[in-house]
Amino acid sequence: MLLVSLLLHLLVPILYYSPLFPKKAIKKPPVYRVNLVNKIVKNPQAGRPEATVAKKKPKVKKKPKVKPKPIPVKPKAKPKVKPKPKPKPKPKPKVVKPKVKPKSKPVVKPEPTKPKVSKAQENTLAKRLKELREKKQRESAEQARKEKLAALKAAAVAESEKVDSPISDAPVGMVDGKGDEAGVRATAFVQEFIQQQWSFSKYQAVGTPEAEVKLFYNAEGTLLHYRFVKKSGHEIFDESLARAIAKSKQLSQPLPEAMEFDIFFNLKDMLDKP
Amino acid sequence: MKLLRVKLLLLFVVLLVPSLSLAARIEISAPGEQTIPLALTRLLPMGVGGSQPAIAREFLQVLEGDLELSGLFDLVDPASFMGDADKLGLRRTEIDFYQWRMLGAEALIKGGYRRDGDRLTIELRLYDVITQRLLSGRRYAGKAKAVRKIAHTFADQILKSLTGEKGPFATKIAYISKRSGNKELYMMDVDGHQPVRLTNHRSIVLNPDFSPNRKELIFTSYRNDNPDLFRKEVYTGRESRVSLKPGLNIGGRYSPDGREIALTLSKDKNSEIYLIGTDGTIHRRLTNHYGIDVDPSWSPRGDKIAFVSDRRGNPNVFIVDVRSRDVTRLTYEGKYNATPAWSPKGDRIAFSRLDEGVFNIFTIRPDGTDERQVTFGDGSKEHPRWSPDGRFLVYSLDRRGSGKSIWVMRADGTGARQISPLGENDSHPAWSDRW
Amino acid sequence: MQKITITRLVVMLFVLTLLASGCAKKAVQEEGTNDTTTQTQEVQEQQPADVSDTSVVDNSAYDAAAAARAAERAAAQGLVQIHFDFDQYVLTDDAKSTLVGNAGLLRAAPAVKVLIEGHCDERGSDEYNLALGEKRALATKNYLVSLGVAAERLAIISYGEEKPVDPAHTKEAWAKNRRADFKVKR
Numbered sequence: 001m002l003l004v005s006l007l008l009h010l011l012v013p014i015l016y017y018s019p020l021f022p023k024k025a026i027k028k029p030p031v032y033r034v035n036l037v038n039k040i041v042k043n044p045q046a047g048r049p050e051a052t053v054a055k056k057k058p059k060v061k062k063k064p065k066v067k068p069k070p071i072p073v074k075p076k077a078k079p080k081v082k083p084k085p086k087p088k089p090k091p092k093p094k095v096v097k098p099k100v101k102p103k104s105k106p107v108v109k110p111e112p113t114k115p116k117v118s119k120a121q122e123n124t125l126a127k128r129l130k131e132l133r134e135k136k137q138r139e140s141a142e143q144a145r146k147e148k149l150a151a152l153k154a155a156a157v158a159e160s161e162k163v164d165s166p167i168s169d170a171p172v173g174m175v176d177g178k179g180d181e182a183g184v185r186a187t188a189f190v191q192e193f194i195q196q197q198w199s200f201s202k203y204q205a206v207g208t209p210e211a212e213v214k215l216f217y218n219a220e221g222t223l224l225h226y227r228f229v230k231k232s233g234h235e236i237f238d239e240s241l242a243r244a245i246a247k248s249k250q251l252s253q254p255l256p257e258a259m260e261f262d263i264f265f266n267l268k269d270m271l272d273k274p
Numbered sequence: 275m276k277l278l279r280v281k282l283l284l285l286f287v288v289l290l291v292p293s294l295s296l297a298a299r300i301e302i303s304a305p306g307e308q309t310i311p312l313a314l315t316r317l318l319p320m321g322v323g324g325s326q327p328a329i330a331r332e333f334l335q336v337l338e339g340d341l342e343l344s345g346l347f348d349l350v351d352p353a354s355f356m357g358d359a360d361k362l363g364l365r366r367t368e369i370d371f372y373q374w375r376m377l378g379a380e381a382l383i384k385g386g387y388r389r390d391g392d393r394l395t396i397e398l399r400l401y402d403v404i405t406q407r408l409l410s411g412r413r414y415a416g417k418a419k420a421v422r423k424i425a426h427t428f429a430d431q432i433l434k435s436l437t438g439e440k441g442p443f444a445t446k447i448a449y450i451s452k453r454s455g456n457k458e459l460y461m462m463d464v465d466g467h468q469p470v471r472l473t474n475h476r477s478i479v480l481n482p483d484f485s486p487n488r489k490e491l492i493f494t495s496y497r498n499d500n501p502d503l504f505r506k507e508v509y510t511g512r513e514s515r516v517s518l519k520p521g522l523n524i525g526g527r528y529s530p531d532g533r534e535i536a537l538t539l540s541k542d543k544n545s546e547i548y549l550i551g552t553d554g555t556i557h558r559r560l561t562n563h564y565g566i567d568v569d570p571s572w573s574p575r576g577d578k579i580a581f582v583s584d585r586r587g588n589p590n591v592f593i594v595d596v597r598s599r600d601v602t603r604l605t606y607e608g609k610y611n612a613t614p615a616w617s618p619k620g621d622r623i624a625f626s627r628l629d630e631g632v633f634n635i636f637t638i639r640p641d642g643t644d645e646r647q648v649t650f651g652d653g654s655k656e657h658p659r660w661s662p663d664g665r666f667l668v669y670s671l672d673r674r675g676s677g678k679s680i681w682v683m684r685a686d687g688t689g690a691r692q693i694s695p696l697g698e699n700d701s702h703p704a705w706s707d708r709w
Numbered sequence: 710m711q712k713i714t715i716t717r718l719v720v721m722l723f724v725l726t727l728l729a730s731g732c733a734k735k736a737v738q739e740e741g742t743n744d745t746t747t748q749t750q751e752v753q754e755q756q757p758a759d760v761s762d763t764s765v766v767d768n769s770a771y772d773a774a775a776a777a778r779a780a781e782r783a784a785a786q787g788l789v790q791i792h793f794d795f796d797q798y799v800l801t802d803d804a805k806s807t808l809v810g811n812a813g814l815l816r817a818a819p820a821v822k823v824l825i826e827g828h829c830d831e832r833g834s835d836e837y838n839l840a841l842g843e844k845r846a847l848a849t850k851n852y853l854v855s856l857g858v859a860a861e862r863l864a865i866i867s868y869g870e871e872k873p874v875d876p877a878h879t880k881e882a883w884a885k886n887r888r889a890d891f892k893v894k895r
Contacts, residue, residue: 191300199307199380201346203665203684204437214297236438240305243380243404262297269304457871478871480835500866501839522843522867525836538840543847545840566844568836582837588796589837610796612834631832656834674878702835 034184034192038172041183042256047173049184049192186255190217193251194263198244200237202270209234210266211241218258221251229262241265309348310436313379313403314338315355317396318362320386329387329394329418333425337383339465340429340443343666343691345684346436350379362386364399366408374403381409381436394418398428400435409435422467442661446706447668448472448482448491449680453698459493460700461508464661464682466693472506473513483527484706491704492516492526492535503537505552517554525569529576536560536570536579547581547594560594561601571616571623573640580604580614580623580640591625593640604642613657616640617664617685624648624658624667624685635669637685648687660685662707668693670701781818788814788823788891791849792884796833798844800852804889808849811891812856819859822894825849827867828874830883835869842867849889864894 034049172182209232216224226245231238314337317330341347352359354377358370364384374382385398394417400410410431414424426443433441443464451460454471459479462469473479475497482493489508494501503517503526517523521540528535529549534557539548547570549557561567565585572579576596583592583601591604591614605611610628617623623640626633633654638645649655653673660667667685671692672678677699683690694700788811791804800808815821827846829838846865854860875882 187298187300190298191302194300195302195304196306198302198305199310200305201309203344203346204310206438236436239402239405243402244305246404260297262299264299264301266301266303267305270308478868480871496868496871521865522839524839538836540840540843545843566837566840568840569834582834584796584837589834610833612837626834628833633834 032175032188034188035172036189036193036196036252038189038253039183040186040189040253040255041179041181042186043179043181044177044183044185045171045173045180046175046177047171047182049172049174049188051170051172186259187261189253190215190251190259190261191263194244194248197247198240198265200240200267200270202267204236204240205267205271206234206236208267208271209237210264211238213241213245213263213265215245215248215261215263216258217251217255217261219255221254223249232265237265307348310346310380311350311378312341312347312381312383313350313355313359313374313377314341314352314383315359315385316352317385317387318360320362320388320395320397322388322390324389326387326389329389329421332421333385333387333396336422336425336465336467337429340426340441341432343443343682343684343689344429344433344441345689346433347381350377364397364411366401366406369401369406371401371403371406379403383432389418392418394420394424396421396424396428400432422463426464439663442663442665442705445662445709446484447680447682447693448484448704448706449670449694449700450479450482450493450702451694451698451700453700457699459491459506461491462694464693464705466680466695469694472508472511481525481702482704484704485528485532486530486707487532489709492528494524494526503535503554515554516552517550527570527572529572530574531576536572538568538570547579549596558596560596560599562599569613571614573616574618574620578616578640580616580625582612582614591623604638604640605645606642607645611636615658615660615667617660618662619664621664622685624660626654626656626658626669633672635667635687646687648685649683649690650687655681657702659703659705661705666705668703668705670703672701778820781821782893786893788893790888790890793845793887793889795830795883795887796841798827798841798848800848804849805852808852809856812853812858815853815858815862819862822862822864824892824894825853825863825865826872826890826892827865828872828886828888828890829870830886831870831873831878832883833870835871839867839869842869845887845889 032049035052037052038049172184174185174188177185210230211232212229213226214229215226218224223245228238228241314334317333319325319330338349341349356370356373356377358373361368361370363369364386369382369384371382380403382401382403383398384401385396387397388395393415395413395415397413398411399408401407402409412428412431414420414427416424423444429443430441433439445464446461447464447466448459448461450457451469451471452458456476457478457480458471458475459473459482460469460471472491473493473495475495478496480494480501482491484491491506491508493504493506495504496502497504498515498518500518500520501522501524502515503523504513505516506513516526516535517537517539519539519541521543522538522545524538526535526537532552534549534551536547536549538545539556540546544564545566545568546562547560547567549560551557560570560579561581561583563583563585565583566589567581567583567585569582570579571581578593578595580591580593582589584590585592586603588609588611590606590611592601593604594601604614604623605625605627608627608629611625612628612633614623614625617637621639622637624635624637626635633656634647635649635655635658636645636647648667649669653671655669655671658667658669665685666682668680668682670678671681673696676696678701679692679696679698680694680700680703681690681692789807791800791807793799793804794801815823825846827842827844827849829842829845833841843865846867850860850863850865853863870886873882873886874888875885
């Protein structure tokens with residue numbers, strides 16, 4: 001009896017490490033980048049989440065919060081999805097496109113909810129006058145920025161063409177998709193979206209922090225509330241997550257339904273393991 | 275048999291439970307942005323002193339250099355800054371965070387300065403743009419020429435706020451330079467600015483080390499026709515010979531508590547590692563082997579010393595336990611491993627390896643595992659020494675033809691930059707503790 | 710670099726010629742060293758101070774004892790440097806036969822004290838080379854002692870890679886720099 005029990009216990013790790021059970025089946029599915037332009041659907045078809053809708057068939061979106069110029073993404077590239085969102089003009093008369101430095105990739109999401117600051121800023125006449133004055137100066141800066149952006153975009157396109165990825169003409173869907181809708185699964189989308197909002201440097205890391213956060217979104221993709229199920233205990237790390245969540249208050253696509261996400265944050269793919 | 279069935283059942287439950295959870299589970303195993311987008315604005319004049327663009331420019335340049343070296347940040351292009359960058363408002367309520375957020379910045383540095391005769395005041399704020407929280411607020415006052423020091427000190431503070439540990443930018447680097455024609459001891463800022471000569475021996479000065487708790491250095495000099503160990507107080511200039519045994523008195527390294535010095539003596543007709551007091555009296559002999567034993571480097575706890583020995587044929591790094599004097603071998607790869615430097619956190623030992631006529635810097639765990647090459651390419655890189663926080667390494671690079679100069683890089687080998695000019699043959703850097 | 714060295718050598722030779730012509734006794738000794746090869750010139754380059762000192766002393770003293778001392782010193786300056794293999798302090802056969810000659814000179818001039826300098830090429834780490842240079846100097850001293858030179862007359866010092874005779878980064882330069890030099894002590 002004891003022997004059988006022992007054998008059974010032994011069997012588990014043996015099975016675990018045996019080639020019979022490929023590792024990905026147990027924990028980590030292969031990571032596919034998600035192009036955040038793609039619609040979130042309930043039953044995605046077979047396809048690639050990083051693919052983009054062909055240009056000939058411009059899809060009319062009901063609520064286009066973002067109109068990014070889709071840039072095909074290299075499948076092998078690390079986290080480098082670079083949608084160029086065009087911020088939806090909100091409270092201010094003139095919103096400048098985010099400036100993107102060659103090395104920096106600040107993915108700025110439009111801010112549909114009115115931030116506190118804009119409220120405070122909205123009013124005073126003096127401010128408006130000043131803004132008018134600044135507008136001119138900004139416009140010239142904007143021009144320069146546009147040129148830089150165009151150059152950047154061209155470079156990115158050129159680069160992606162070099163790679164000659166199979167993605168560009170693949171149908172939009174999930175690799176394991178069995179449904180019939182052209183789009184991506186909500187979990188994949190939210191994972192990509194929040195990951196892109198998350199800034200953290202390996203030079204900030206201490207140990208191997210892990211945290212778990214629950215987020216509740218309504219069907220419009222608006223964050224209703226969230227809570228830390230488990231903090232990492234590494235204050236800087238936890239603060240970076242709070243920032244990422246604050247930046248994810250509004251998803252750029254609606255969800256098929258109100259959803260709850262249980263997100264595990266860690267640095268497994270950033271910290272180099274010996 | 276029943277127990278067996280229960281176990282099988284348990285196994286299944288354990289395997290299935292995660293997928294039964296109600297919430298959609300997501301794992302995010304790396305941040306999408308691996309640098310922090312930081313907006314660094316230009317200092318603006320405060321109050322009456324008027325505009326002093328030179329101060330603002332120098333401050334910005336120093337701070338930017340430090341922040342870039344840290345590798346933490348991605349600086350938002352100042353050309354894209356909007357109106358808020360030109361407003362002095364330093365208080366939370368005065369800042370238009372929305373603008374900064376539009377630019378993708380997550381952290382923001384704003385500041386002002388006031389020059390009053392020779393007196394300079396600089397006020398600085400580091401904000402979290404997303405949560406609109408003040409991360410660090412500092413006011414520095416000093417003489418006008420202290421701009422660089424203020425910038426370095428604030429850079430240290432920024433790293434403290436964003437990583438939990440202070441930066442090493444307001445410290446000093448000692449080194450040996452031949453710019454006067456002889457090898458003499460010099461000291462400079464971490465960015466290579468403000469070099470000052472500390473010795474005038476007109477002989478050969480070698481291999482300095484900073485005291486961990488006093489503004490003083492030890493080094494070897496041939497001034498008295500023997501390689502003796504000297505001590506020099508940086509600010510008083512007072513100098514004395516610490517160890518003047520016949521033969522070598524070289525490679526002196528203060529213990530972490532500053533009370534002892536490990537060094538190589540050859541008074542017994544062979545080089546051995548010794549511990550001496552700061553008055554030069556011999557405390558202990560640590561090695562006993564007919565081979566060459568040189569280049570001691572203390573573990574931060576002071577219980578072990580890494581050193582170089584050819585006792586197994588070629589020069590390799592070994593570790594001696596200070597109490598038991600047991601010696602273990604650290605490096606096995608390569609044919610020539612030298613100049614070990616134990617990191618201040620104790621987790622790694624840097625050393626240089628000679629391969630095909632060129633030295634490169636490697637780091638390894640003290641248990642001999644996880645060896646990594648951190649420098650590549652042209653020229654010989656030698657004498658690695660750690661910054662007091664363990665983030666950076668300083669070393670000398672010898673590009674034949676153009677001579678040696680001092681370089682600094684991150685401990686992982688990225689971000690290397692030259693900090694001392696070519697043509698003066700600068701070598702043997704040592705990084706001070708908090709200065 | 711090479712060019713400067715050559716220029717320096719030419720200047721040195723010129724100076725030496727002048728010194729030699731100013732002192733007949735010296736000139737004879739000088740010839741004795743000159744036919745040993747170019748290495749000797751490099752040694753002289755390393756010790757210009759010694760050379761000029763010698764001539765001053767010679768001019769100011771006329772008594773027999775001083776003359777004898779001068780002869781001894783001059784003889785000692787016939788000491789020939791020896792060379793080593795990379796990362797080695799074991800004496801080569803060439804080095805040993807050179808040292809036999811040096812030992813003869815030293816035995817003939819029993820009042821002369823000599824400083825043996827151990828040197829290395831620029832490869833290798835500085836500290837290690839200081840220790841290696843010392844081993845070279847010590848091996849040289851021990852061999853001379855075994856050949857009958859009194860140990861008290863021989864002091865050693867290591868300069869590691871600090872004093873190359875040829876600053877070039879070539880095999881030839883390295884070979885020249887891995888050496889033990891002999892300096893007569895005053």
